[in-house]
Amino acid sequence: MVGLFIIHGFLTLWSALQKGADHTEEHVGQYYSLPRQEVEEIFPHGLPARFKLQRKTFNETCFMVREPAIELISYLKRTNFSHPAVRYVIYGEKSTGKTMTLCHAIHYCARQNWFILHIPDAHLWVKNCKQLLPSTYNKDRFDQPLEASTWLKNFKTTNERFLKEIKTQQSYVWSKRESTAEGSPLGEVIDQGLTRVKNASDAVGVVLKELKQQCPQGTFRLLVAVDGVNSLWGQTTVKKQDKSEVAVEELTLIHNLRKMVANDWTGGAIVTTLSQTGAIYKPRKAYLPHELLGKKGFDALDPFVPIQVHNYTDREFESCYQYYLEQKWLQHEKASTNEGRLELRFLTGCNPGLLDRISSHL
Amino acid sequence: MLIKVANGNIHTCLRHTRVLSPSLDLPQIYKPHLPRFQQTSQPLRMPAIDVGETSGENALEHGHTVRKSHSNPVIPAIKAFRAPQKPSSWATSRKLVQAIAEGSPLRGPEGRSKMAAPMVAKLGTLAGGICTRWKAWLPGLTQVRWSRYNPNFIEPEVNKEVYQKPLEQLSEEEKTAWDLKTVQPIKATPANVSSSVFYDPLISKFTSLMMKGGDKVLARSLINQTLETIKRKQIEKYHKADEKEKENIECNPYTIFHQALKNCEPVIGLVGVQKGGRTYQVPTPLTDSRRRFLAMKWMITECRENKHRRTLMPEKLSNELLEAFNNQGAVIKKKHELHKMAEANRAFAHFRWW
Numbered sequence: 001m002v003g004l005f006i007i008h009g010f011l012t013l014w015s016a017l018q019k020g021a022d023h024t025e026e027h028v029g030q031y032y033s034l035p036r037q038e039v040e041e042i043f044p045h046g047l048p049a050r051f052k053l054q055r056k057t058f059n060e061t062c063f064m065v066r067e068p069a070i071e072l073i074s075y076l077k078r079t080n081f082s083h084p085a086v087r088y089v090i091y092g093e094k095s096t097g098k099t100m101t102l103c104h105a106i107h108y109c110a111r112q113n114w115f116i117l118h119i120p121d122a123h124l125w126v127k128n129c130k131q132l133l134p135s136t137y138n139k140d141r142f143d144q145p146l147e148a149s150t151w152l153k154n155f156k157t158t159n160e161r162f163l164k165e166i167k168t169q170q171s172y173v174w175s176k177r178e179s180t181a182e183g184s185p186l187g188e189v190i191d192q193g194l195t196r197v198k199n200a201s202d203a204v205g206v207v208l209k210e211l212k213q214q215c216p217q218g219t220f221r222l223l224v225a226v227d228g229v230n231s232l233w234g235q236t237t238v239k240k241q242d243k244s245e246v247a248v249e250e251l252t253l254i255h256n257l258r259k260m261v262a263n264d265w266t267g268g269a270i271v272t273t274l275s276q277t278g279a280i281y282k283p284r285k286a287y288l289p290h291e292l293l294g295k296k297g298f299d300a301l302d303p304f305v306p307i308q309v310h311n312y313t314d315r316e317f318e319s320c321y322q323y324y325l326e327q328k329w330l331q332h333e334k335a336s337t338n339e340g341r342l343e344l345r346f347l348t349g350c351n352p353g354l355l356d357r358i359s360s361h362l
Numbered sequence: 363m364l365i366k367v368a369n370g371n372i373h374t375c376l377r378h379t380r381v382l383s384p385s386l387d388l389p390q391i392y393k394p395h396l397p398r399f400q401q402t403s404q405p406l407r408m409p410a411i412d413v414g415e416t417s418g419e420n421a422l423e424h425g426h427t428v429r430k431s432h433s434n435p436v437i438p439a440i441k442a443f444r445a446p447q448k449p450s451s452w453a454t455s456r457k458l459v460q461a462i463a464e465g466s467p468l469r470g471p472e473g474r475s476k477m478a479a480p481m482v483a484k485l486g487t488l489a490g491g492i493c494t495r496w497k498a499w500l501p502g503l504t505q506v507r508w509s510r511y512n513p514n515f516i517e518p519e520v521n522k523e524v525y526q527k528p529l530e531q532l533s534e535e536e537k538t539a540w541d542l543k544t545v546q547p548i549k550a551t552p553a554n555v556s557s558s559v560f561y562d563p564l565i566s567k568f569t570s571l572m573m574k575g576g577d578k579v580l581a582r583s584l585i586n587q588t589l590e591t592i593k594r595k596q597i598e599k600y601h602k603a604d605e606k607e608k609e610n611i612e613c614n615p616y617t618i619f620h621q622a623l624k625n626c627e628p629v630i631g632l633v634g635v636q637k638g639g640r641t642y643q644v645p646t647p648l649t650d651s652r653r654r655f656l657a658m659k660w661m662i663t664e665c666r667e668n669k670h671r672r673t674l675m676p677e678k679l680s681n682e683l684l685e686a687f688n689n690q691g692a693v694i695k696k697k698h699e700l701h702k703m704a705e706a707n708r709a710f711a712h713f714r715w716w
Contacts, residue, residue, distance in 0.1 A: 057594045059601045328600070331593060331614040334559045339522075343559050360593070361586035361615070362560060 092309035095353020123278030148200035163187035222268030229272035233297030587676035622686035645704035
């Protein structure tokens with residue numbers, strides 16, 4: 001179903017995304033809305049905070065179709081599943097729409113029935129850790145039960161239907177009395193991690209390992225989506241008991257995630273985002289892969305496909321402006337005039353995040 | 363400084379009112395910088411129509427020295443376009459008050475005959491202006507801030523639309539005003555005024571009142587978050603409402619803000635007047651600026667002091683503003699209480715002489 005609204009000479013096209021419907025270059029700048037069920041299923045975690053507020057206020061979830069997302073989706077369509085997983089790195093200046101591009105790609109893959117492994121913000125795993133336990137599996141490493149258990153809970157919501165089909169290929173012993181036998185569904189491992197929070201990080205490690213082993217067999221396609229991948233090779237602000245800093249390699253979650261992001265498995269794709277906003281000890285203006293990943297991260301991720309996200313083009317800006325007017329978001333009486341539009345364009349510099357923040361109080 | 367008024371009452375004047383004449387009482391170094399073609403004799407002059415003599419340079423007022431203008435051809439043009447003189451001439455008022463303090467009666471024919479001839483002529487105008495001048499000594503009623511600017515300075519025009527009008531569409535008045543701007547000096551625009559399309563003077567005033575420690579950035583961001591919160595609440599309410607009720611829901615945070623503050627403005631105020639050793643709360647009218655100030659002050663104080671410690675200011679403010687918009691809430695209650703007090707004290711209204 002396609003609805004046409006012509007306002008001020010611009011065309012704002014809202015199209016309902018059908019199953020497997022494509023978004024091509026013609027649709028750039030247009031909005032498409034997602035049904036609420038899907039959003040709650042696919043994005044229990046992962047949407048940016050301001051977008052969540054907007055979703056609550058407007059009572060609907062609308063993504064704008066933008067060029068980097070279309071490019072990424074076209075690459076994903078043409079993936080060769082017998083080759084090793086290709087890594088895509090979305091980078092760009094602050095609040096240009098990197099996370100939203102990632103979410104668009106995730107939504108596409110979810111529609112194509114891929115298995116989604118989405119880490120909403122890897123920066124949250126390397127800072128502000130309330131509980132740090134020494135790992136039971138490996139003495140040198142540290143566990144983060146809280147972060148692991150929240151992630152497991154959201155992961156379960158996203159991939160419910162797959163968890164019964166995928167079976168473990170070896171048995172895991174959690175403690176003297178608890179163990180998971182070989183051939184049991186993956187859902188059991190996750191439940192184990194949720195009930196025994198002490199083992200949550202190890203449960204995460206088990207899940208990642210199983211998925212990596214079984215994906216090349218071709219029963220399902222795996223999309224690994226990591227937001228803020230530069231934290232995997234950065235520094236932490238987590239401290240041990242004796243106030244010495246924990247190195248990033250010593251965290252179990254990060255250790256396992258690094259293995260996941262390596263391209264030594266087939267049957268899927270890895271889409272990542274670089275982000276300065278949560279990054280530790282990185283300058284504010286840094287956005288390029290070299291600057292944010294550092295030498296170690298760049299070498300680990302190399303080779304990758306870089307996708308840059310820019311500010312809004314003229315057409316995208318007009319579309320966003322019209323969308324806000326229609327949703328009654330721009331309430332100031334001068335905001336609907338031509339002078340108001342030009343002033344908004346000047347104030348925001350066509351930056352998507354700034355446009356959102358400035359139009360919030362207009 | 364204490365002043366003894368004719369009827370024997372003593373009134374305290376505002377200690378921080380500085381009665382200075384820009385050109386006379388100050389030593390040379392404190393004179394404001396003036397453009398070369400401007401001379402400063404003008405502000406001390408009474409309005410030309412009321413003075414019985416020539417308004418030329420030869421008139422001596424209470425010993426004021428009149429500076430001779432330089433031979434500048436522009437000067438006659440300036441004199442013709444001189445801005446109307448304000449009646450509150452500070453040096454004359456100071457002399458008046460000194461006369462009052464010394465106990466010399468001003469009103470009545472005796473007083474007039476004792477004064478010098480020029481003084482008598484001026485008294486006619488002063489009599490009308492006496493009340494306004496005495497008001498200056500009463501707390502909280504008249505403007506105490508005075509401008510260092512020469513009255514010749516014109517107010518700046520910030521509105522962009524005025525400059526975009528083509529020359530043909532201007533009326534005669536606007537054309538003369540436009541020509542005036544080429545010769546007369548213009549005051550500097552204050553920092554909180556902008557030519558932005560979204561500029562709102564009331565919001566600007568409110569942020570200045572909310573500001574602490576000069577942190578306007580923080581105050582402005584709090585106001586923006588407040589407006590955003592109000593908008594979000596109203597839009598969510600709009601989406602949940604029925605079709606018929608949707609028209610009644612106001613989603614514009616600016617209209618809500620303006621209407622809420624308007625609803626909080628008191629109509630009548632109370633002023634403490636000392637009589638016979640006791641201070642009476644006398645009901646008095648309030649100027650528009652005072653009302654706006656009280657409304658804003660009450661709103662901010664209420665949100666700062668009477669709410670839970672952990673709630674953030676945008677949340678508190680948005681709740682209070684929405685309640686005030688619907689004529690409910692603590693600030694409206696405070697306004698009503700003030701009105702009731704004024705009504706209760708209406709017997710003392712005759713203590714007011716202004």
